[in-house]
Amino acid sequence: MNKLAIGVDLGGTNLRIAAVDDQGTLVEKVTLGTKVSLGRDHVIDDMCNAIQHLSDKYKSSAQLLGIGIGVPGIIDNETGLLRESPNLPGWAEYPVRAEIERRLKTIVILENDANVAAFGEKWLGAAKEYSDMAMLTLGTGVGGGLVLRNAIWHGANGMAGEFGHTTVEPEGHPCGCGNIGCLEQYASATAVVRMAKETIAKNPASALAGAAHIDAEFNAKSIYNLAIQGDEDAKRIFRYVGRCLGIVLSTLVNSLNLPIYVIGGGVSSAWEAFSPSIFEELRRRALVYAATSPHEGVGSNEGASAHVKAGPGHKTVITRALLGSDAGLFGAARLPMVSESLR
């Protein structure tokens, strides 16, 4: 009999639920809007109905191992409480795990969304061959996840992997977290737009200013489009994104010496524009990277072919995520499978 788990990606905008088997096949995926405005109970109802639907549909043909849920926020791993979640107002201190376990009578594992994305890429994506990896998710903010010895590394307070709040500019831009000069202020979609607006303010005649004027949505993608068309201002912004990522990645390489670091999230679509600066910083700032990677040549883990998967070896690999927005769903579904294998 097949083994199946249900993965949930509970975002502030989308609520996605998938049945995934233990071989990593996505059996069925349901995508709903997260109706945050209708309140917490409404969202929980939607989620539980979809889970119940999938579970009823497959229970005769597969053994259901449990449910994994990726949530944007701080989770108390011991109690299953969602401590804090800016994207899910009204959910703070809510016992998400206990409530869903009560309703569906099965094991529920709650996990931070950046952690499940890392876990998904580690199971089936860019870091498939590795037992140790880190992932940075460049979205509205910058999330991070760390997998050591095949398990998500939570740290003493469940708050490990917050790479987005690493200082890259000691006297830099203020961050919502209270710090200044955090990576998130230089490598998120929000930061890309802010840096473009700073450029526009200095040079109202720039192509960036023109694009902002005619493009109502003017977002990180608009700026990337300018960069690939050769606009120097836009290119410079992405070079700076890469530089800051390179500084943080160098620190991770020097501290943890992991074999692979995966870059995902929406901004990672601009890989061609920012990745050369990452490698430039790494060659200079990370002993191990400089020692193990240059002789591998540009084609192997730098530039356009960075998608190529490298097996576990002595090389330090920096690469793009492969699973896109499904990483979190796969990672969430993996949680009860791993938990089961530990029992």
Add this chain to the structure above:
Amino acid sequence: MNKLAIGVDLGGTNLRIAAVDDQGTLVEKVTLGTKVSLGRDHVIDDMCNAIQHLSDKYKSSAQLLGIGIGVPGIIDNETGLLRESPNLPGWAEYPVRAEIERRLKTIVILENDANVAAFGEKWLGAAKEYSDMAMLTLGTGVGGGLVLRNAIWHGANGMAGEFGHTTVEPEGHPCGCGNIGCLEQYASATAVVRMAKETIAKNPASALAGAAHIDAEFNAKSIYNLAIQGDEDAKRIFRYVGRCLGIVLSTLVNSLNLPIYVIGGGVSSAWEAFSPSIFEELRRRALVYAATSPHEGVGSNEGASAHVKAGPGHKTVITRALLGSDAGLFGAARLPMVSESLR
């Protein structure tokens, strides 16, 4: 029958060999000079003679578990080769482990000196109650060691824990490693003296200049003495040391969320002068530190009573090392004990 291991601290200046029992009692310690100038074989002879002496002396009363050796340099953990060691010229690519195993017919484990210091503090020192910890050793350079789940974390190439080469000033002072703005350039004894000399160059009438003039040795300790006498220039230098340490520690807190970080090495004697700046940076730059520590009060893990050991909890502890220069000896002796328990 007691179980005993022999720990060796093979430094560029001193060669120290100790018999330590599995309860952590230092049974006997032999201190020799490392006669680097007489060549590698001479040093190996001295080391093996001292080990043989201790082993003969205690073999009737205790079971010898093996030998652990802390070495300043890069070690290949698989082959036991000393890959590179600036302080031990002529030892590069030398099969230290195989040679000593051949001579003494017992298990030999080679380990980087900063890693054994961390392992010693984790076994018997400041991080005794913890299974996860990091240590920064502020000496001529800045070394680092990382212990995760009670084991030294080596990383993919055996080069994890290189916190000294973390970038703190992206456009800062050049470092011997090829990077610029490394922590080592702001928090080592060498850096303290360099920063003092920079101040003297700018202000030849300063108290620092006066001290440098009359003190032939003019070192980090001289500058610390001025700082505790209230000299503003000297105090500012140590505040900068603390600021840079605080930035790197914040990154470690945000990335790994370890419960404890230990600061050792000669410069850590100046704890009173630099630690307030560490805590200031941490409160601002590390989410978890800010969330878990302020309400604990100043007395618990900040300031003068930072020596007080705290049990494992949810608090982030930054504290001084407790074992001084014996940390490496204890950590080295621990290696074969742990290795034995894994067999």
